[in-house]
Amino acid sequence: MAEGAALFANWPDDRLTRLLGTQHPIIQAPMAGATSLGLVAGAIAGGALGSLPCGMLSEDAVREAVNAVRALEAGPLNLNFFCHDLPPDEDDGDWRAALSSFYGEYGIDGSGPTPPVRKPFDAAMCTVVEEAQPEIVSFHFGLPDAPLLDRVRATGARILSSATTVEEAKFLADHGCDAVIAQGYEAGGHRGWFLGTEPDSQIGTIALVPMIVDAVSVPVIAAGGIADARGIAAALALGAAGVQLGTAYLFAEEAPIIDVFQQALMSDRAGQTVLTNLFSGGVARGIANRLTDSFGAISDRAPPYPHASAALAALRSAAEAAGDDGFSPLWAGQAAPLGAPTGAQALTERLAREALAQIGRA
Known part of the structure; x- marks a missing residue:
């Protein structure tokens, strides 16, 4: 515990660690289909914010997953949900042809x-959040409607969401997000865009982060192209209060990815x-x-x-x-070529230790 307290004090910007209640300003990204309970628990044990991707789970499955993670490891937990507009069932005959x-x-x-079907966050899932009382709730593709967002906020959870542009970051901050995830062009998985036309809004992390830092007053979390301590140090130098890492955690031994995916990585x-x-x-x-x-x-x-x-x-x-x-x-x-096989806890601890050394805080 003494070592943990010392590391906590060494980070030059403690806004995110204090907001999230974590030892390190590192978030394990919620990766639907590539995140196990053990991966989340390992990230938490290493001092990061562990994230459960809930967008493809039923309400009961979310309840069970929350209970299982908390039985494995105590610490702040993030539940992540999608906020996309769900179009009507599509005739996919041409696609099948x-x-x-x-x-x-x-x-x-x-x-x-x-x-x-990937469902957007709704009243039923909001009830699960009210029951589970997670420390953090994060969203992708914007935010839910105001009544649902108010219910989430009433639980005491901190609210995060992803922005791919400065316009999106301002919207999120203006609508009550406690921190904004600046998702650069380099990031793996689905783009979190929700305003404007996505093909015209591709911004790399190194440009996006300082622009969002200058545009909003809440802490900014850098995401995209960050897979080692050098990337974390660079993000902090750009003004980010912390980082969100996804691809790096795909290499963790707890990641439940299939063999052909592992081989490709x-x-x-x-x-x-x-x-x-x-x-x-x-x-x-x-x-x-x-x-x-x-x-x-x-x-x-x-x-x-x-x-x-x-x-x-x-x-x-x-x-x-x-x-x-x-x-x-x-x-x-x-940044996938920078990944290396390890355990989630060991990865988190190594990234924190090496990043602190990079910025002269070890």
């Missing part, structure tokens, strides 16, 4: 079980990421594969988010069973 040759290759007709392909809408209909960064090579990374043939994934479900399953990642969303950021 475009994929038909791949269906034939794997001897499937493209039908069968499909993944659950450990190969030279990890440095070949693209922004694509093919897997979900939303723009997200991942490792290029057969699907992106076949259609181009961005295609208007894919239905809007989140409906594109349904037509890929059976194809993805068949390909993965054959050891082929060609139709799997391999979400990863541009």
Whole structure:
């Protein structure tokens, strides 16, 4: 405990650690499909904010996950939710027709079980938050409507959300966010954009962070292209109060990613990421594969988010069973080649220790 207190005192900007109640200004990013309970608990044990991705879970599943993490490790916990506009069920016949040759290759007709639709944060999930009383609640794709946001705030939870532009950061700060996550162009996974036209708003982390720092009074959290202590030190130098890391945690032994994803991360392909809408209909960064090579990374043939994934479900399953990642969303950021296998707790502790040394605070 004494060592922890000393490290807490050494960070040059303590706004985020005090806001979150963490030892280090590090957030383990909530990565749907790539986050286990052990990963979250390991990040918390290492002094970071552990994050549970809840956007693809049922209300009961969120309740169970919160209880399980808290049984594994005490410490601040973040529940993350999506706030996208859900379009009506899309006729994806054209998309399935475009994929038909791949269906034939794997001897499937493209039908069968499909993944659950990613639902935006709603009143039922807000009730779960009220019951669970997490220390932090974060959102992606903006914020929920004011009545729901007021209910979340009434629980005492600190509220975070992602911004890809200065305009979005100002909106979040003006609508009561306690801190803003500045998501640079380099970040893996889905872009958190919610204002304007995404293809025209691509800003790298090194430019985005200081602009947002100058534009808002709340703490700014840098995300995108940060996977080691040098990146953390650079983010702090740019004025960020802390960092959010996702891709670095994909290399943790607790990360529940499939073998073909692990192999891609450990190969030279990890440095070949693209922004694509093919897997979900939303723009997200991942490792290029057969699907992106076949259609181009961005295609208007894919239905809007989140409906594109349904037509890929059976194809993805068949390909993965054959050891082929060609139709799997391999979400990863541009700093993926800097990752190295380790445990989540050990990774967090090493990043903090080395970052403090980088900034002369060790």
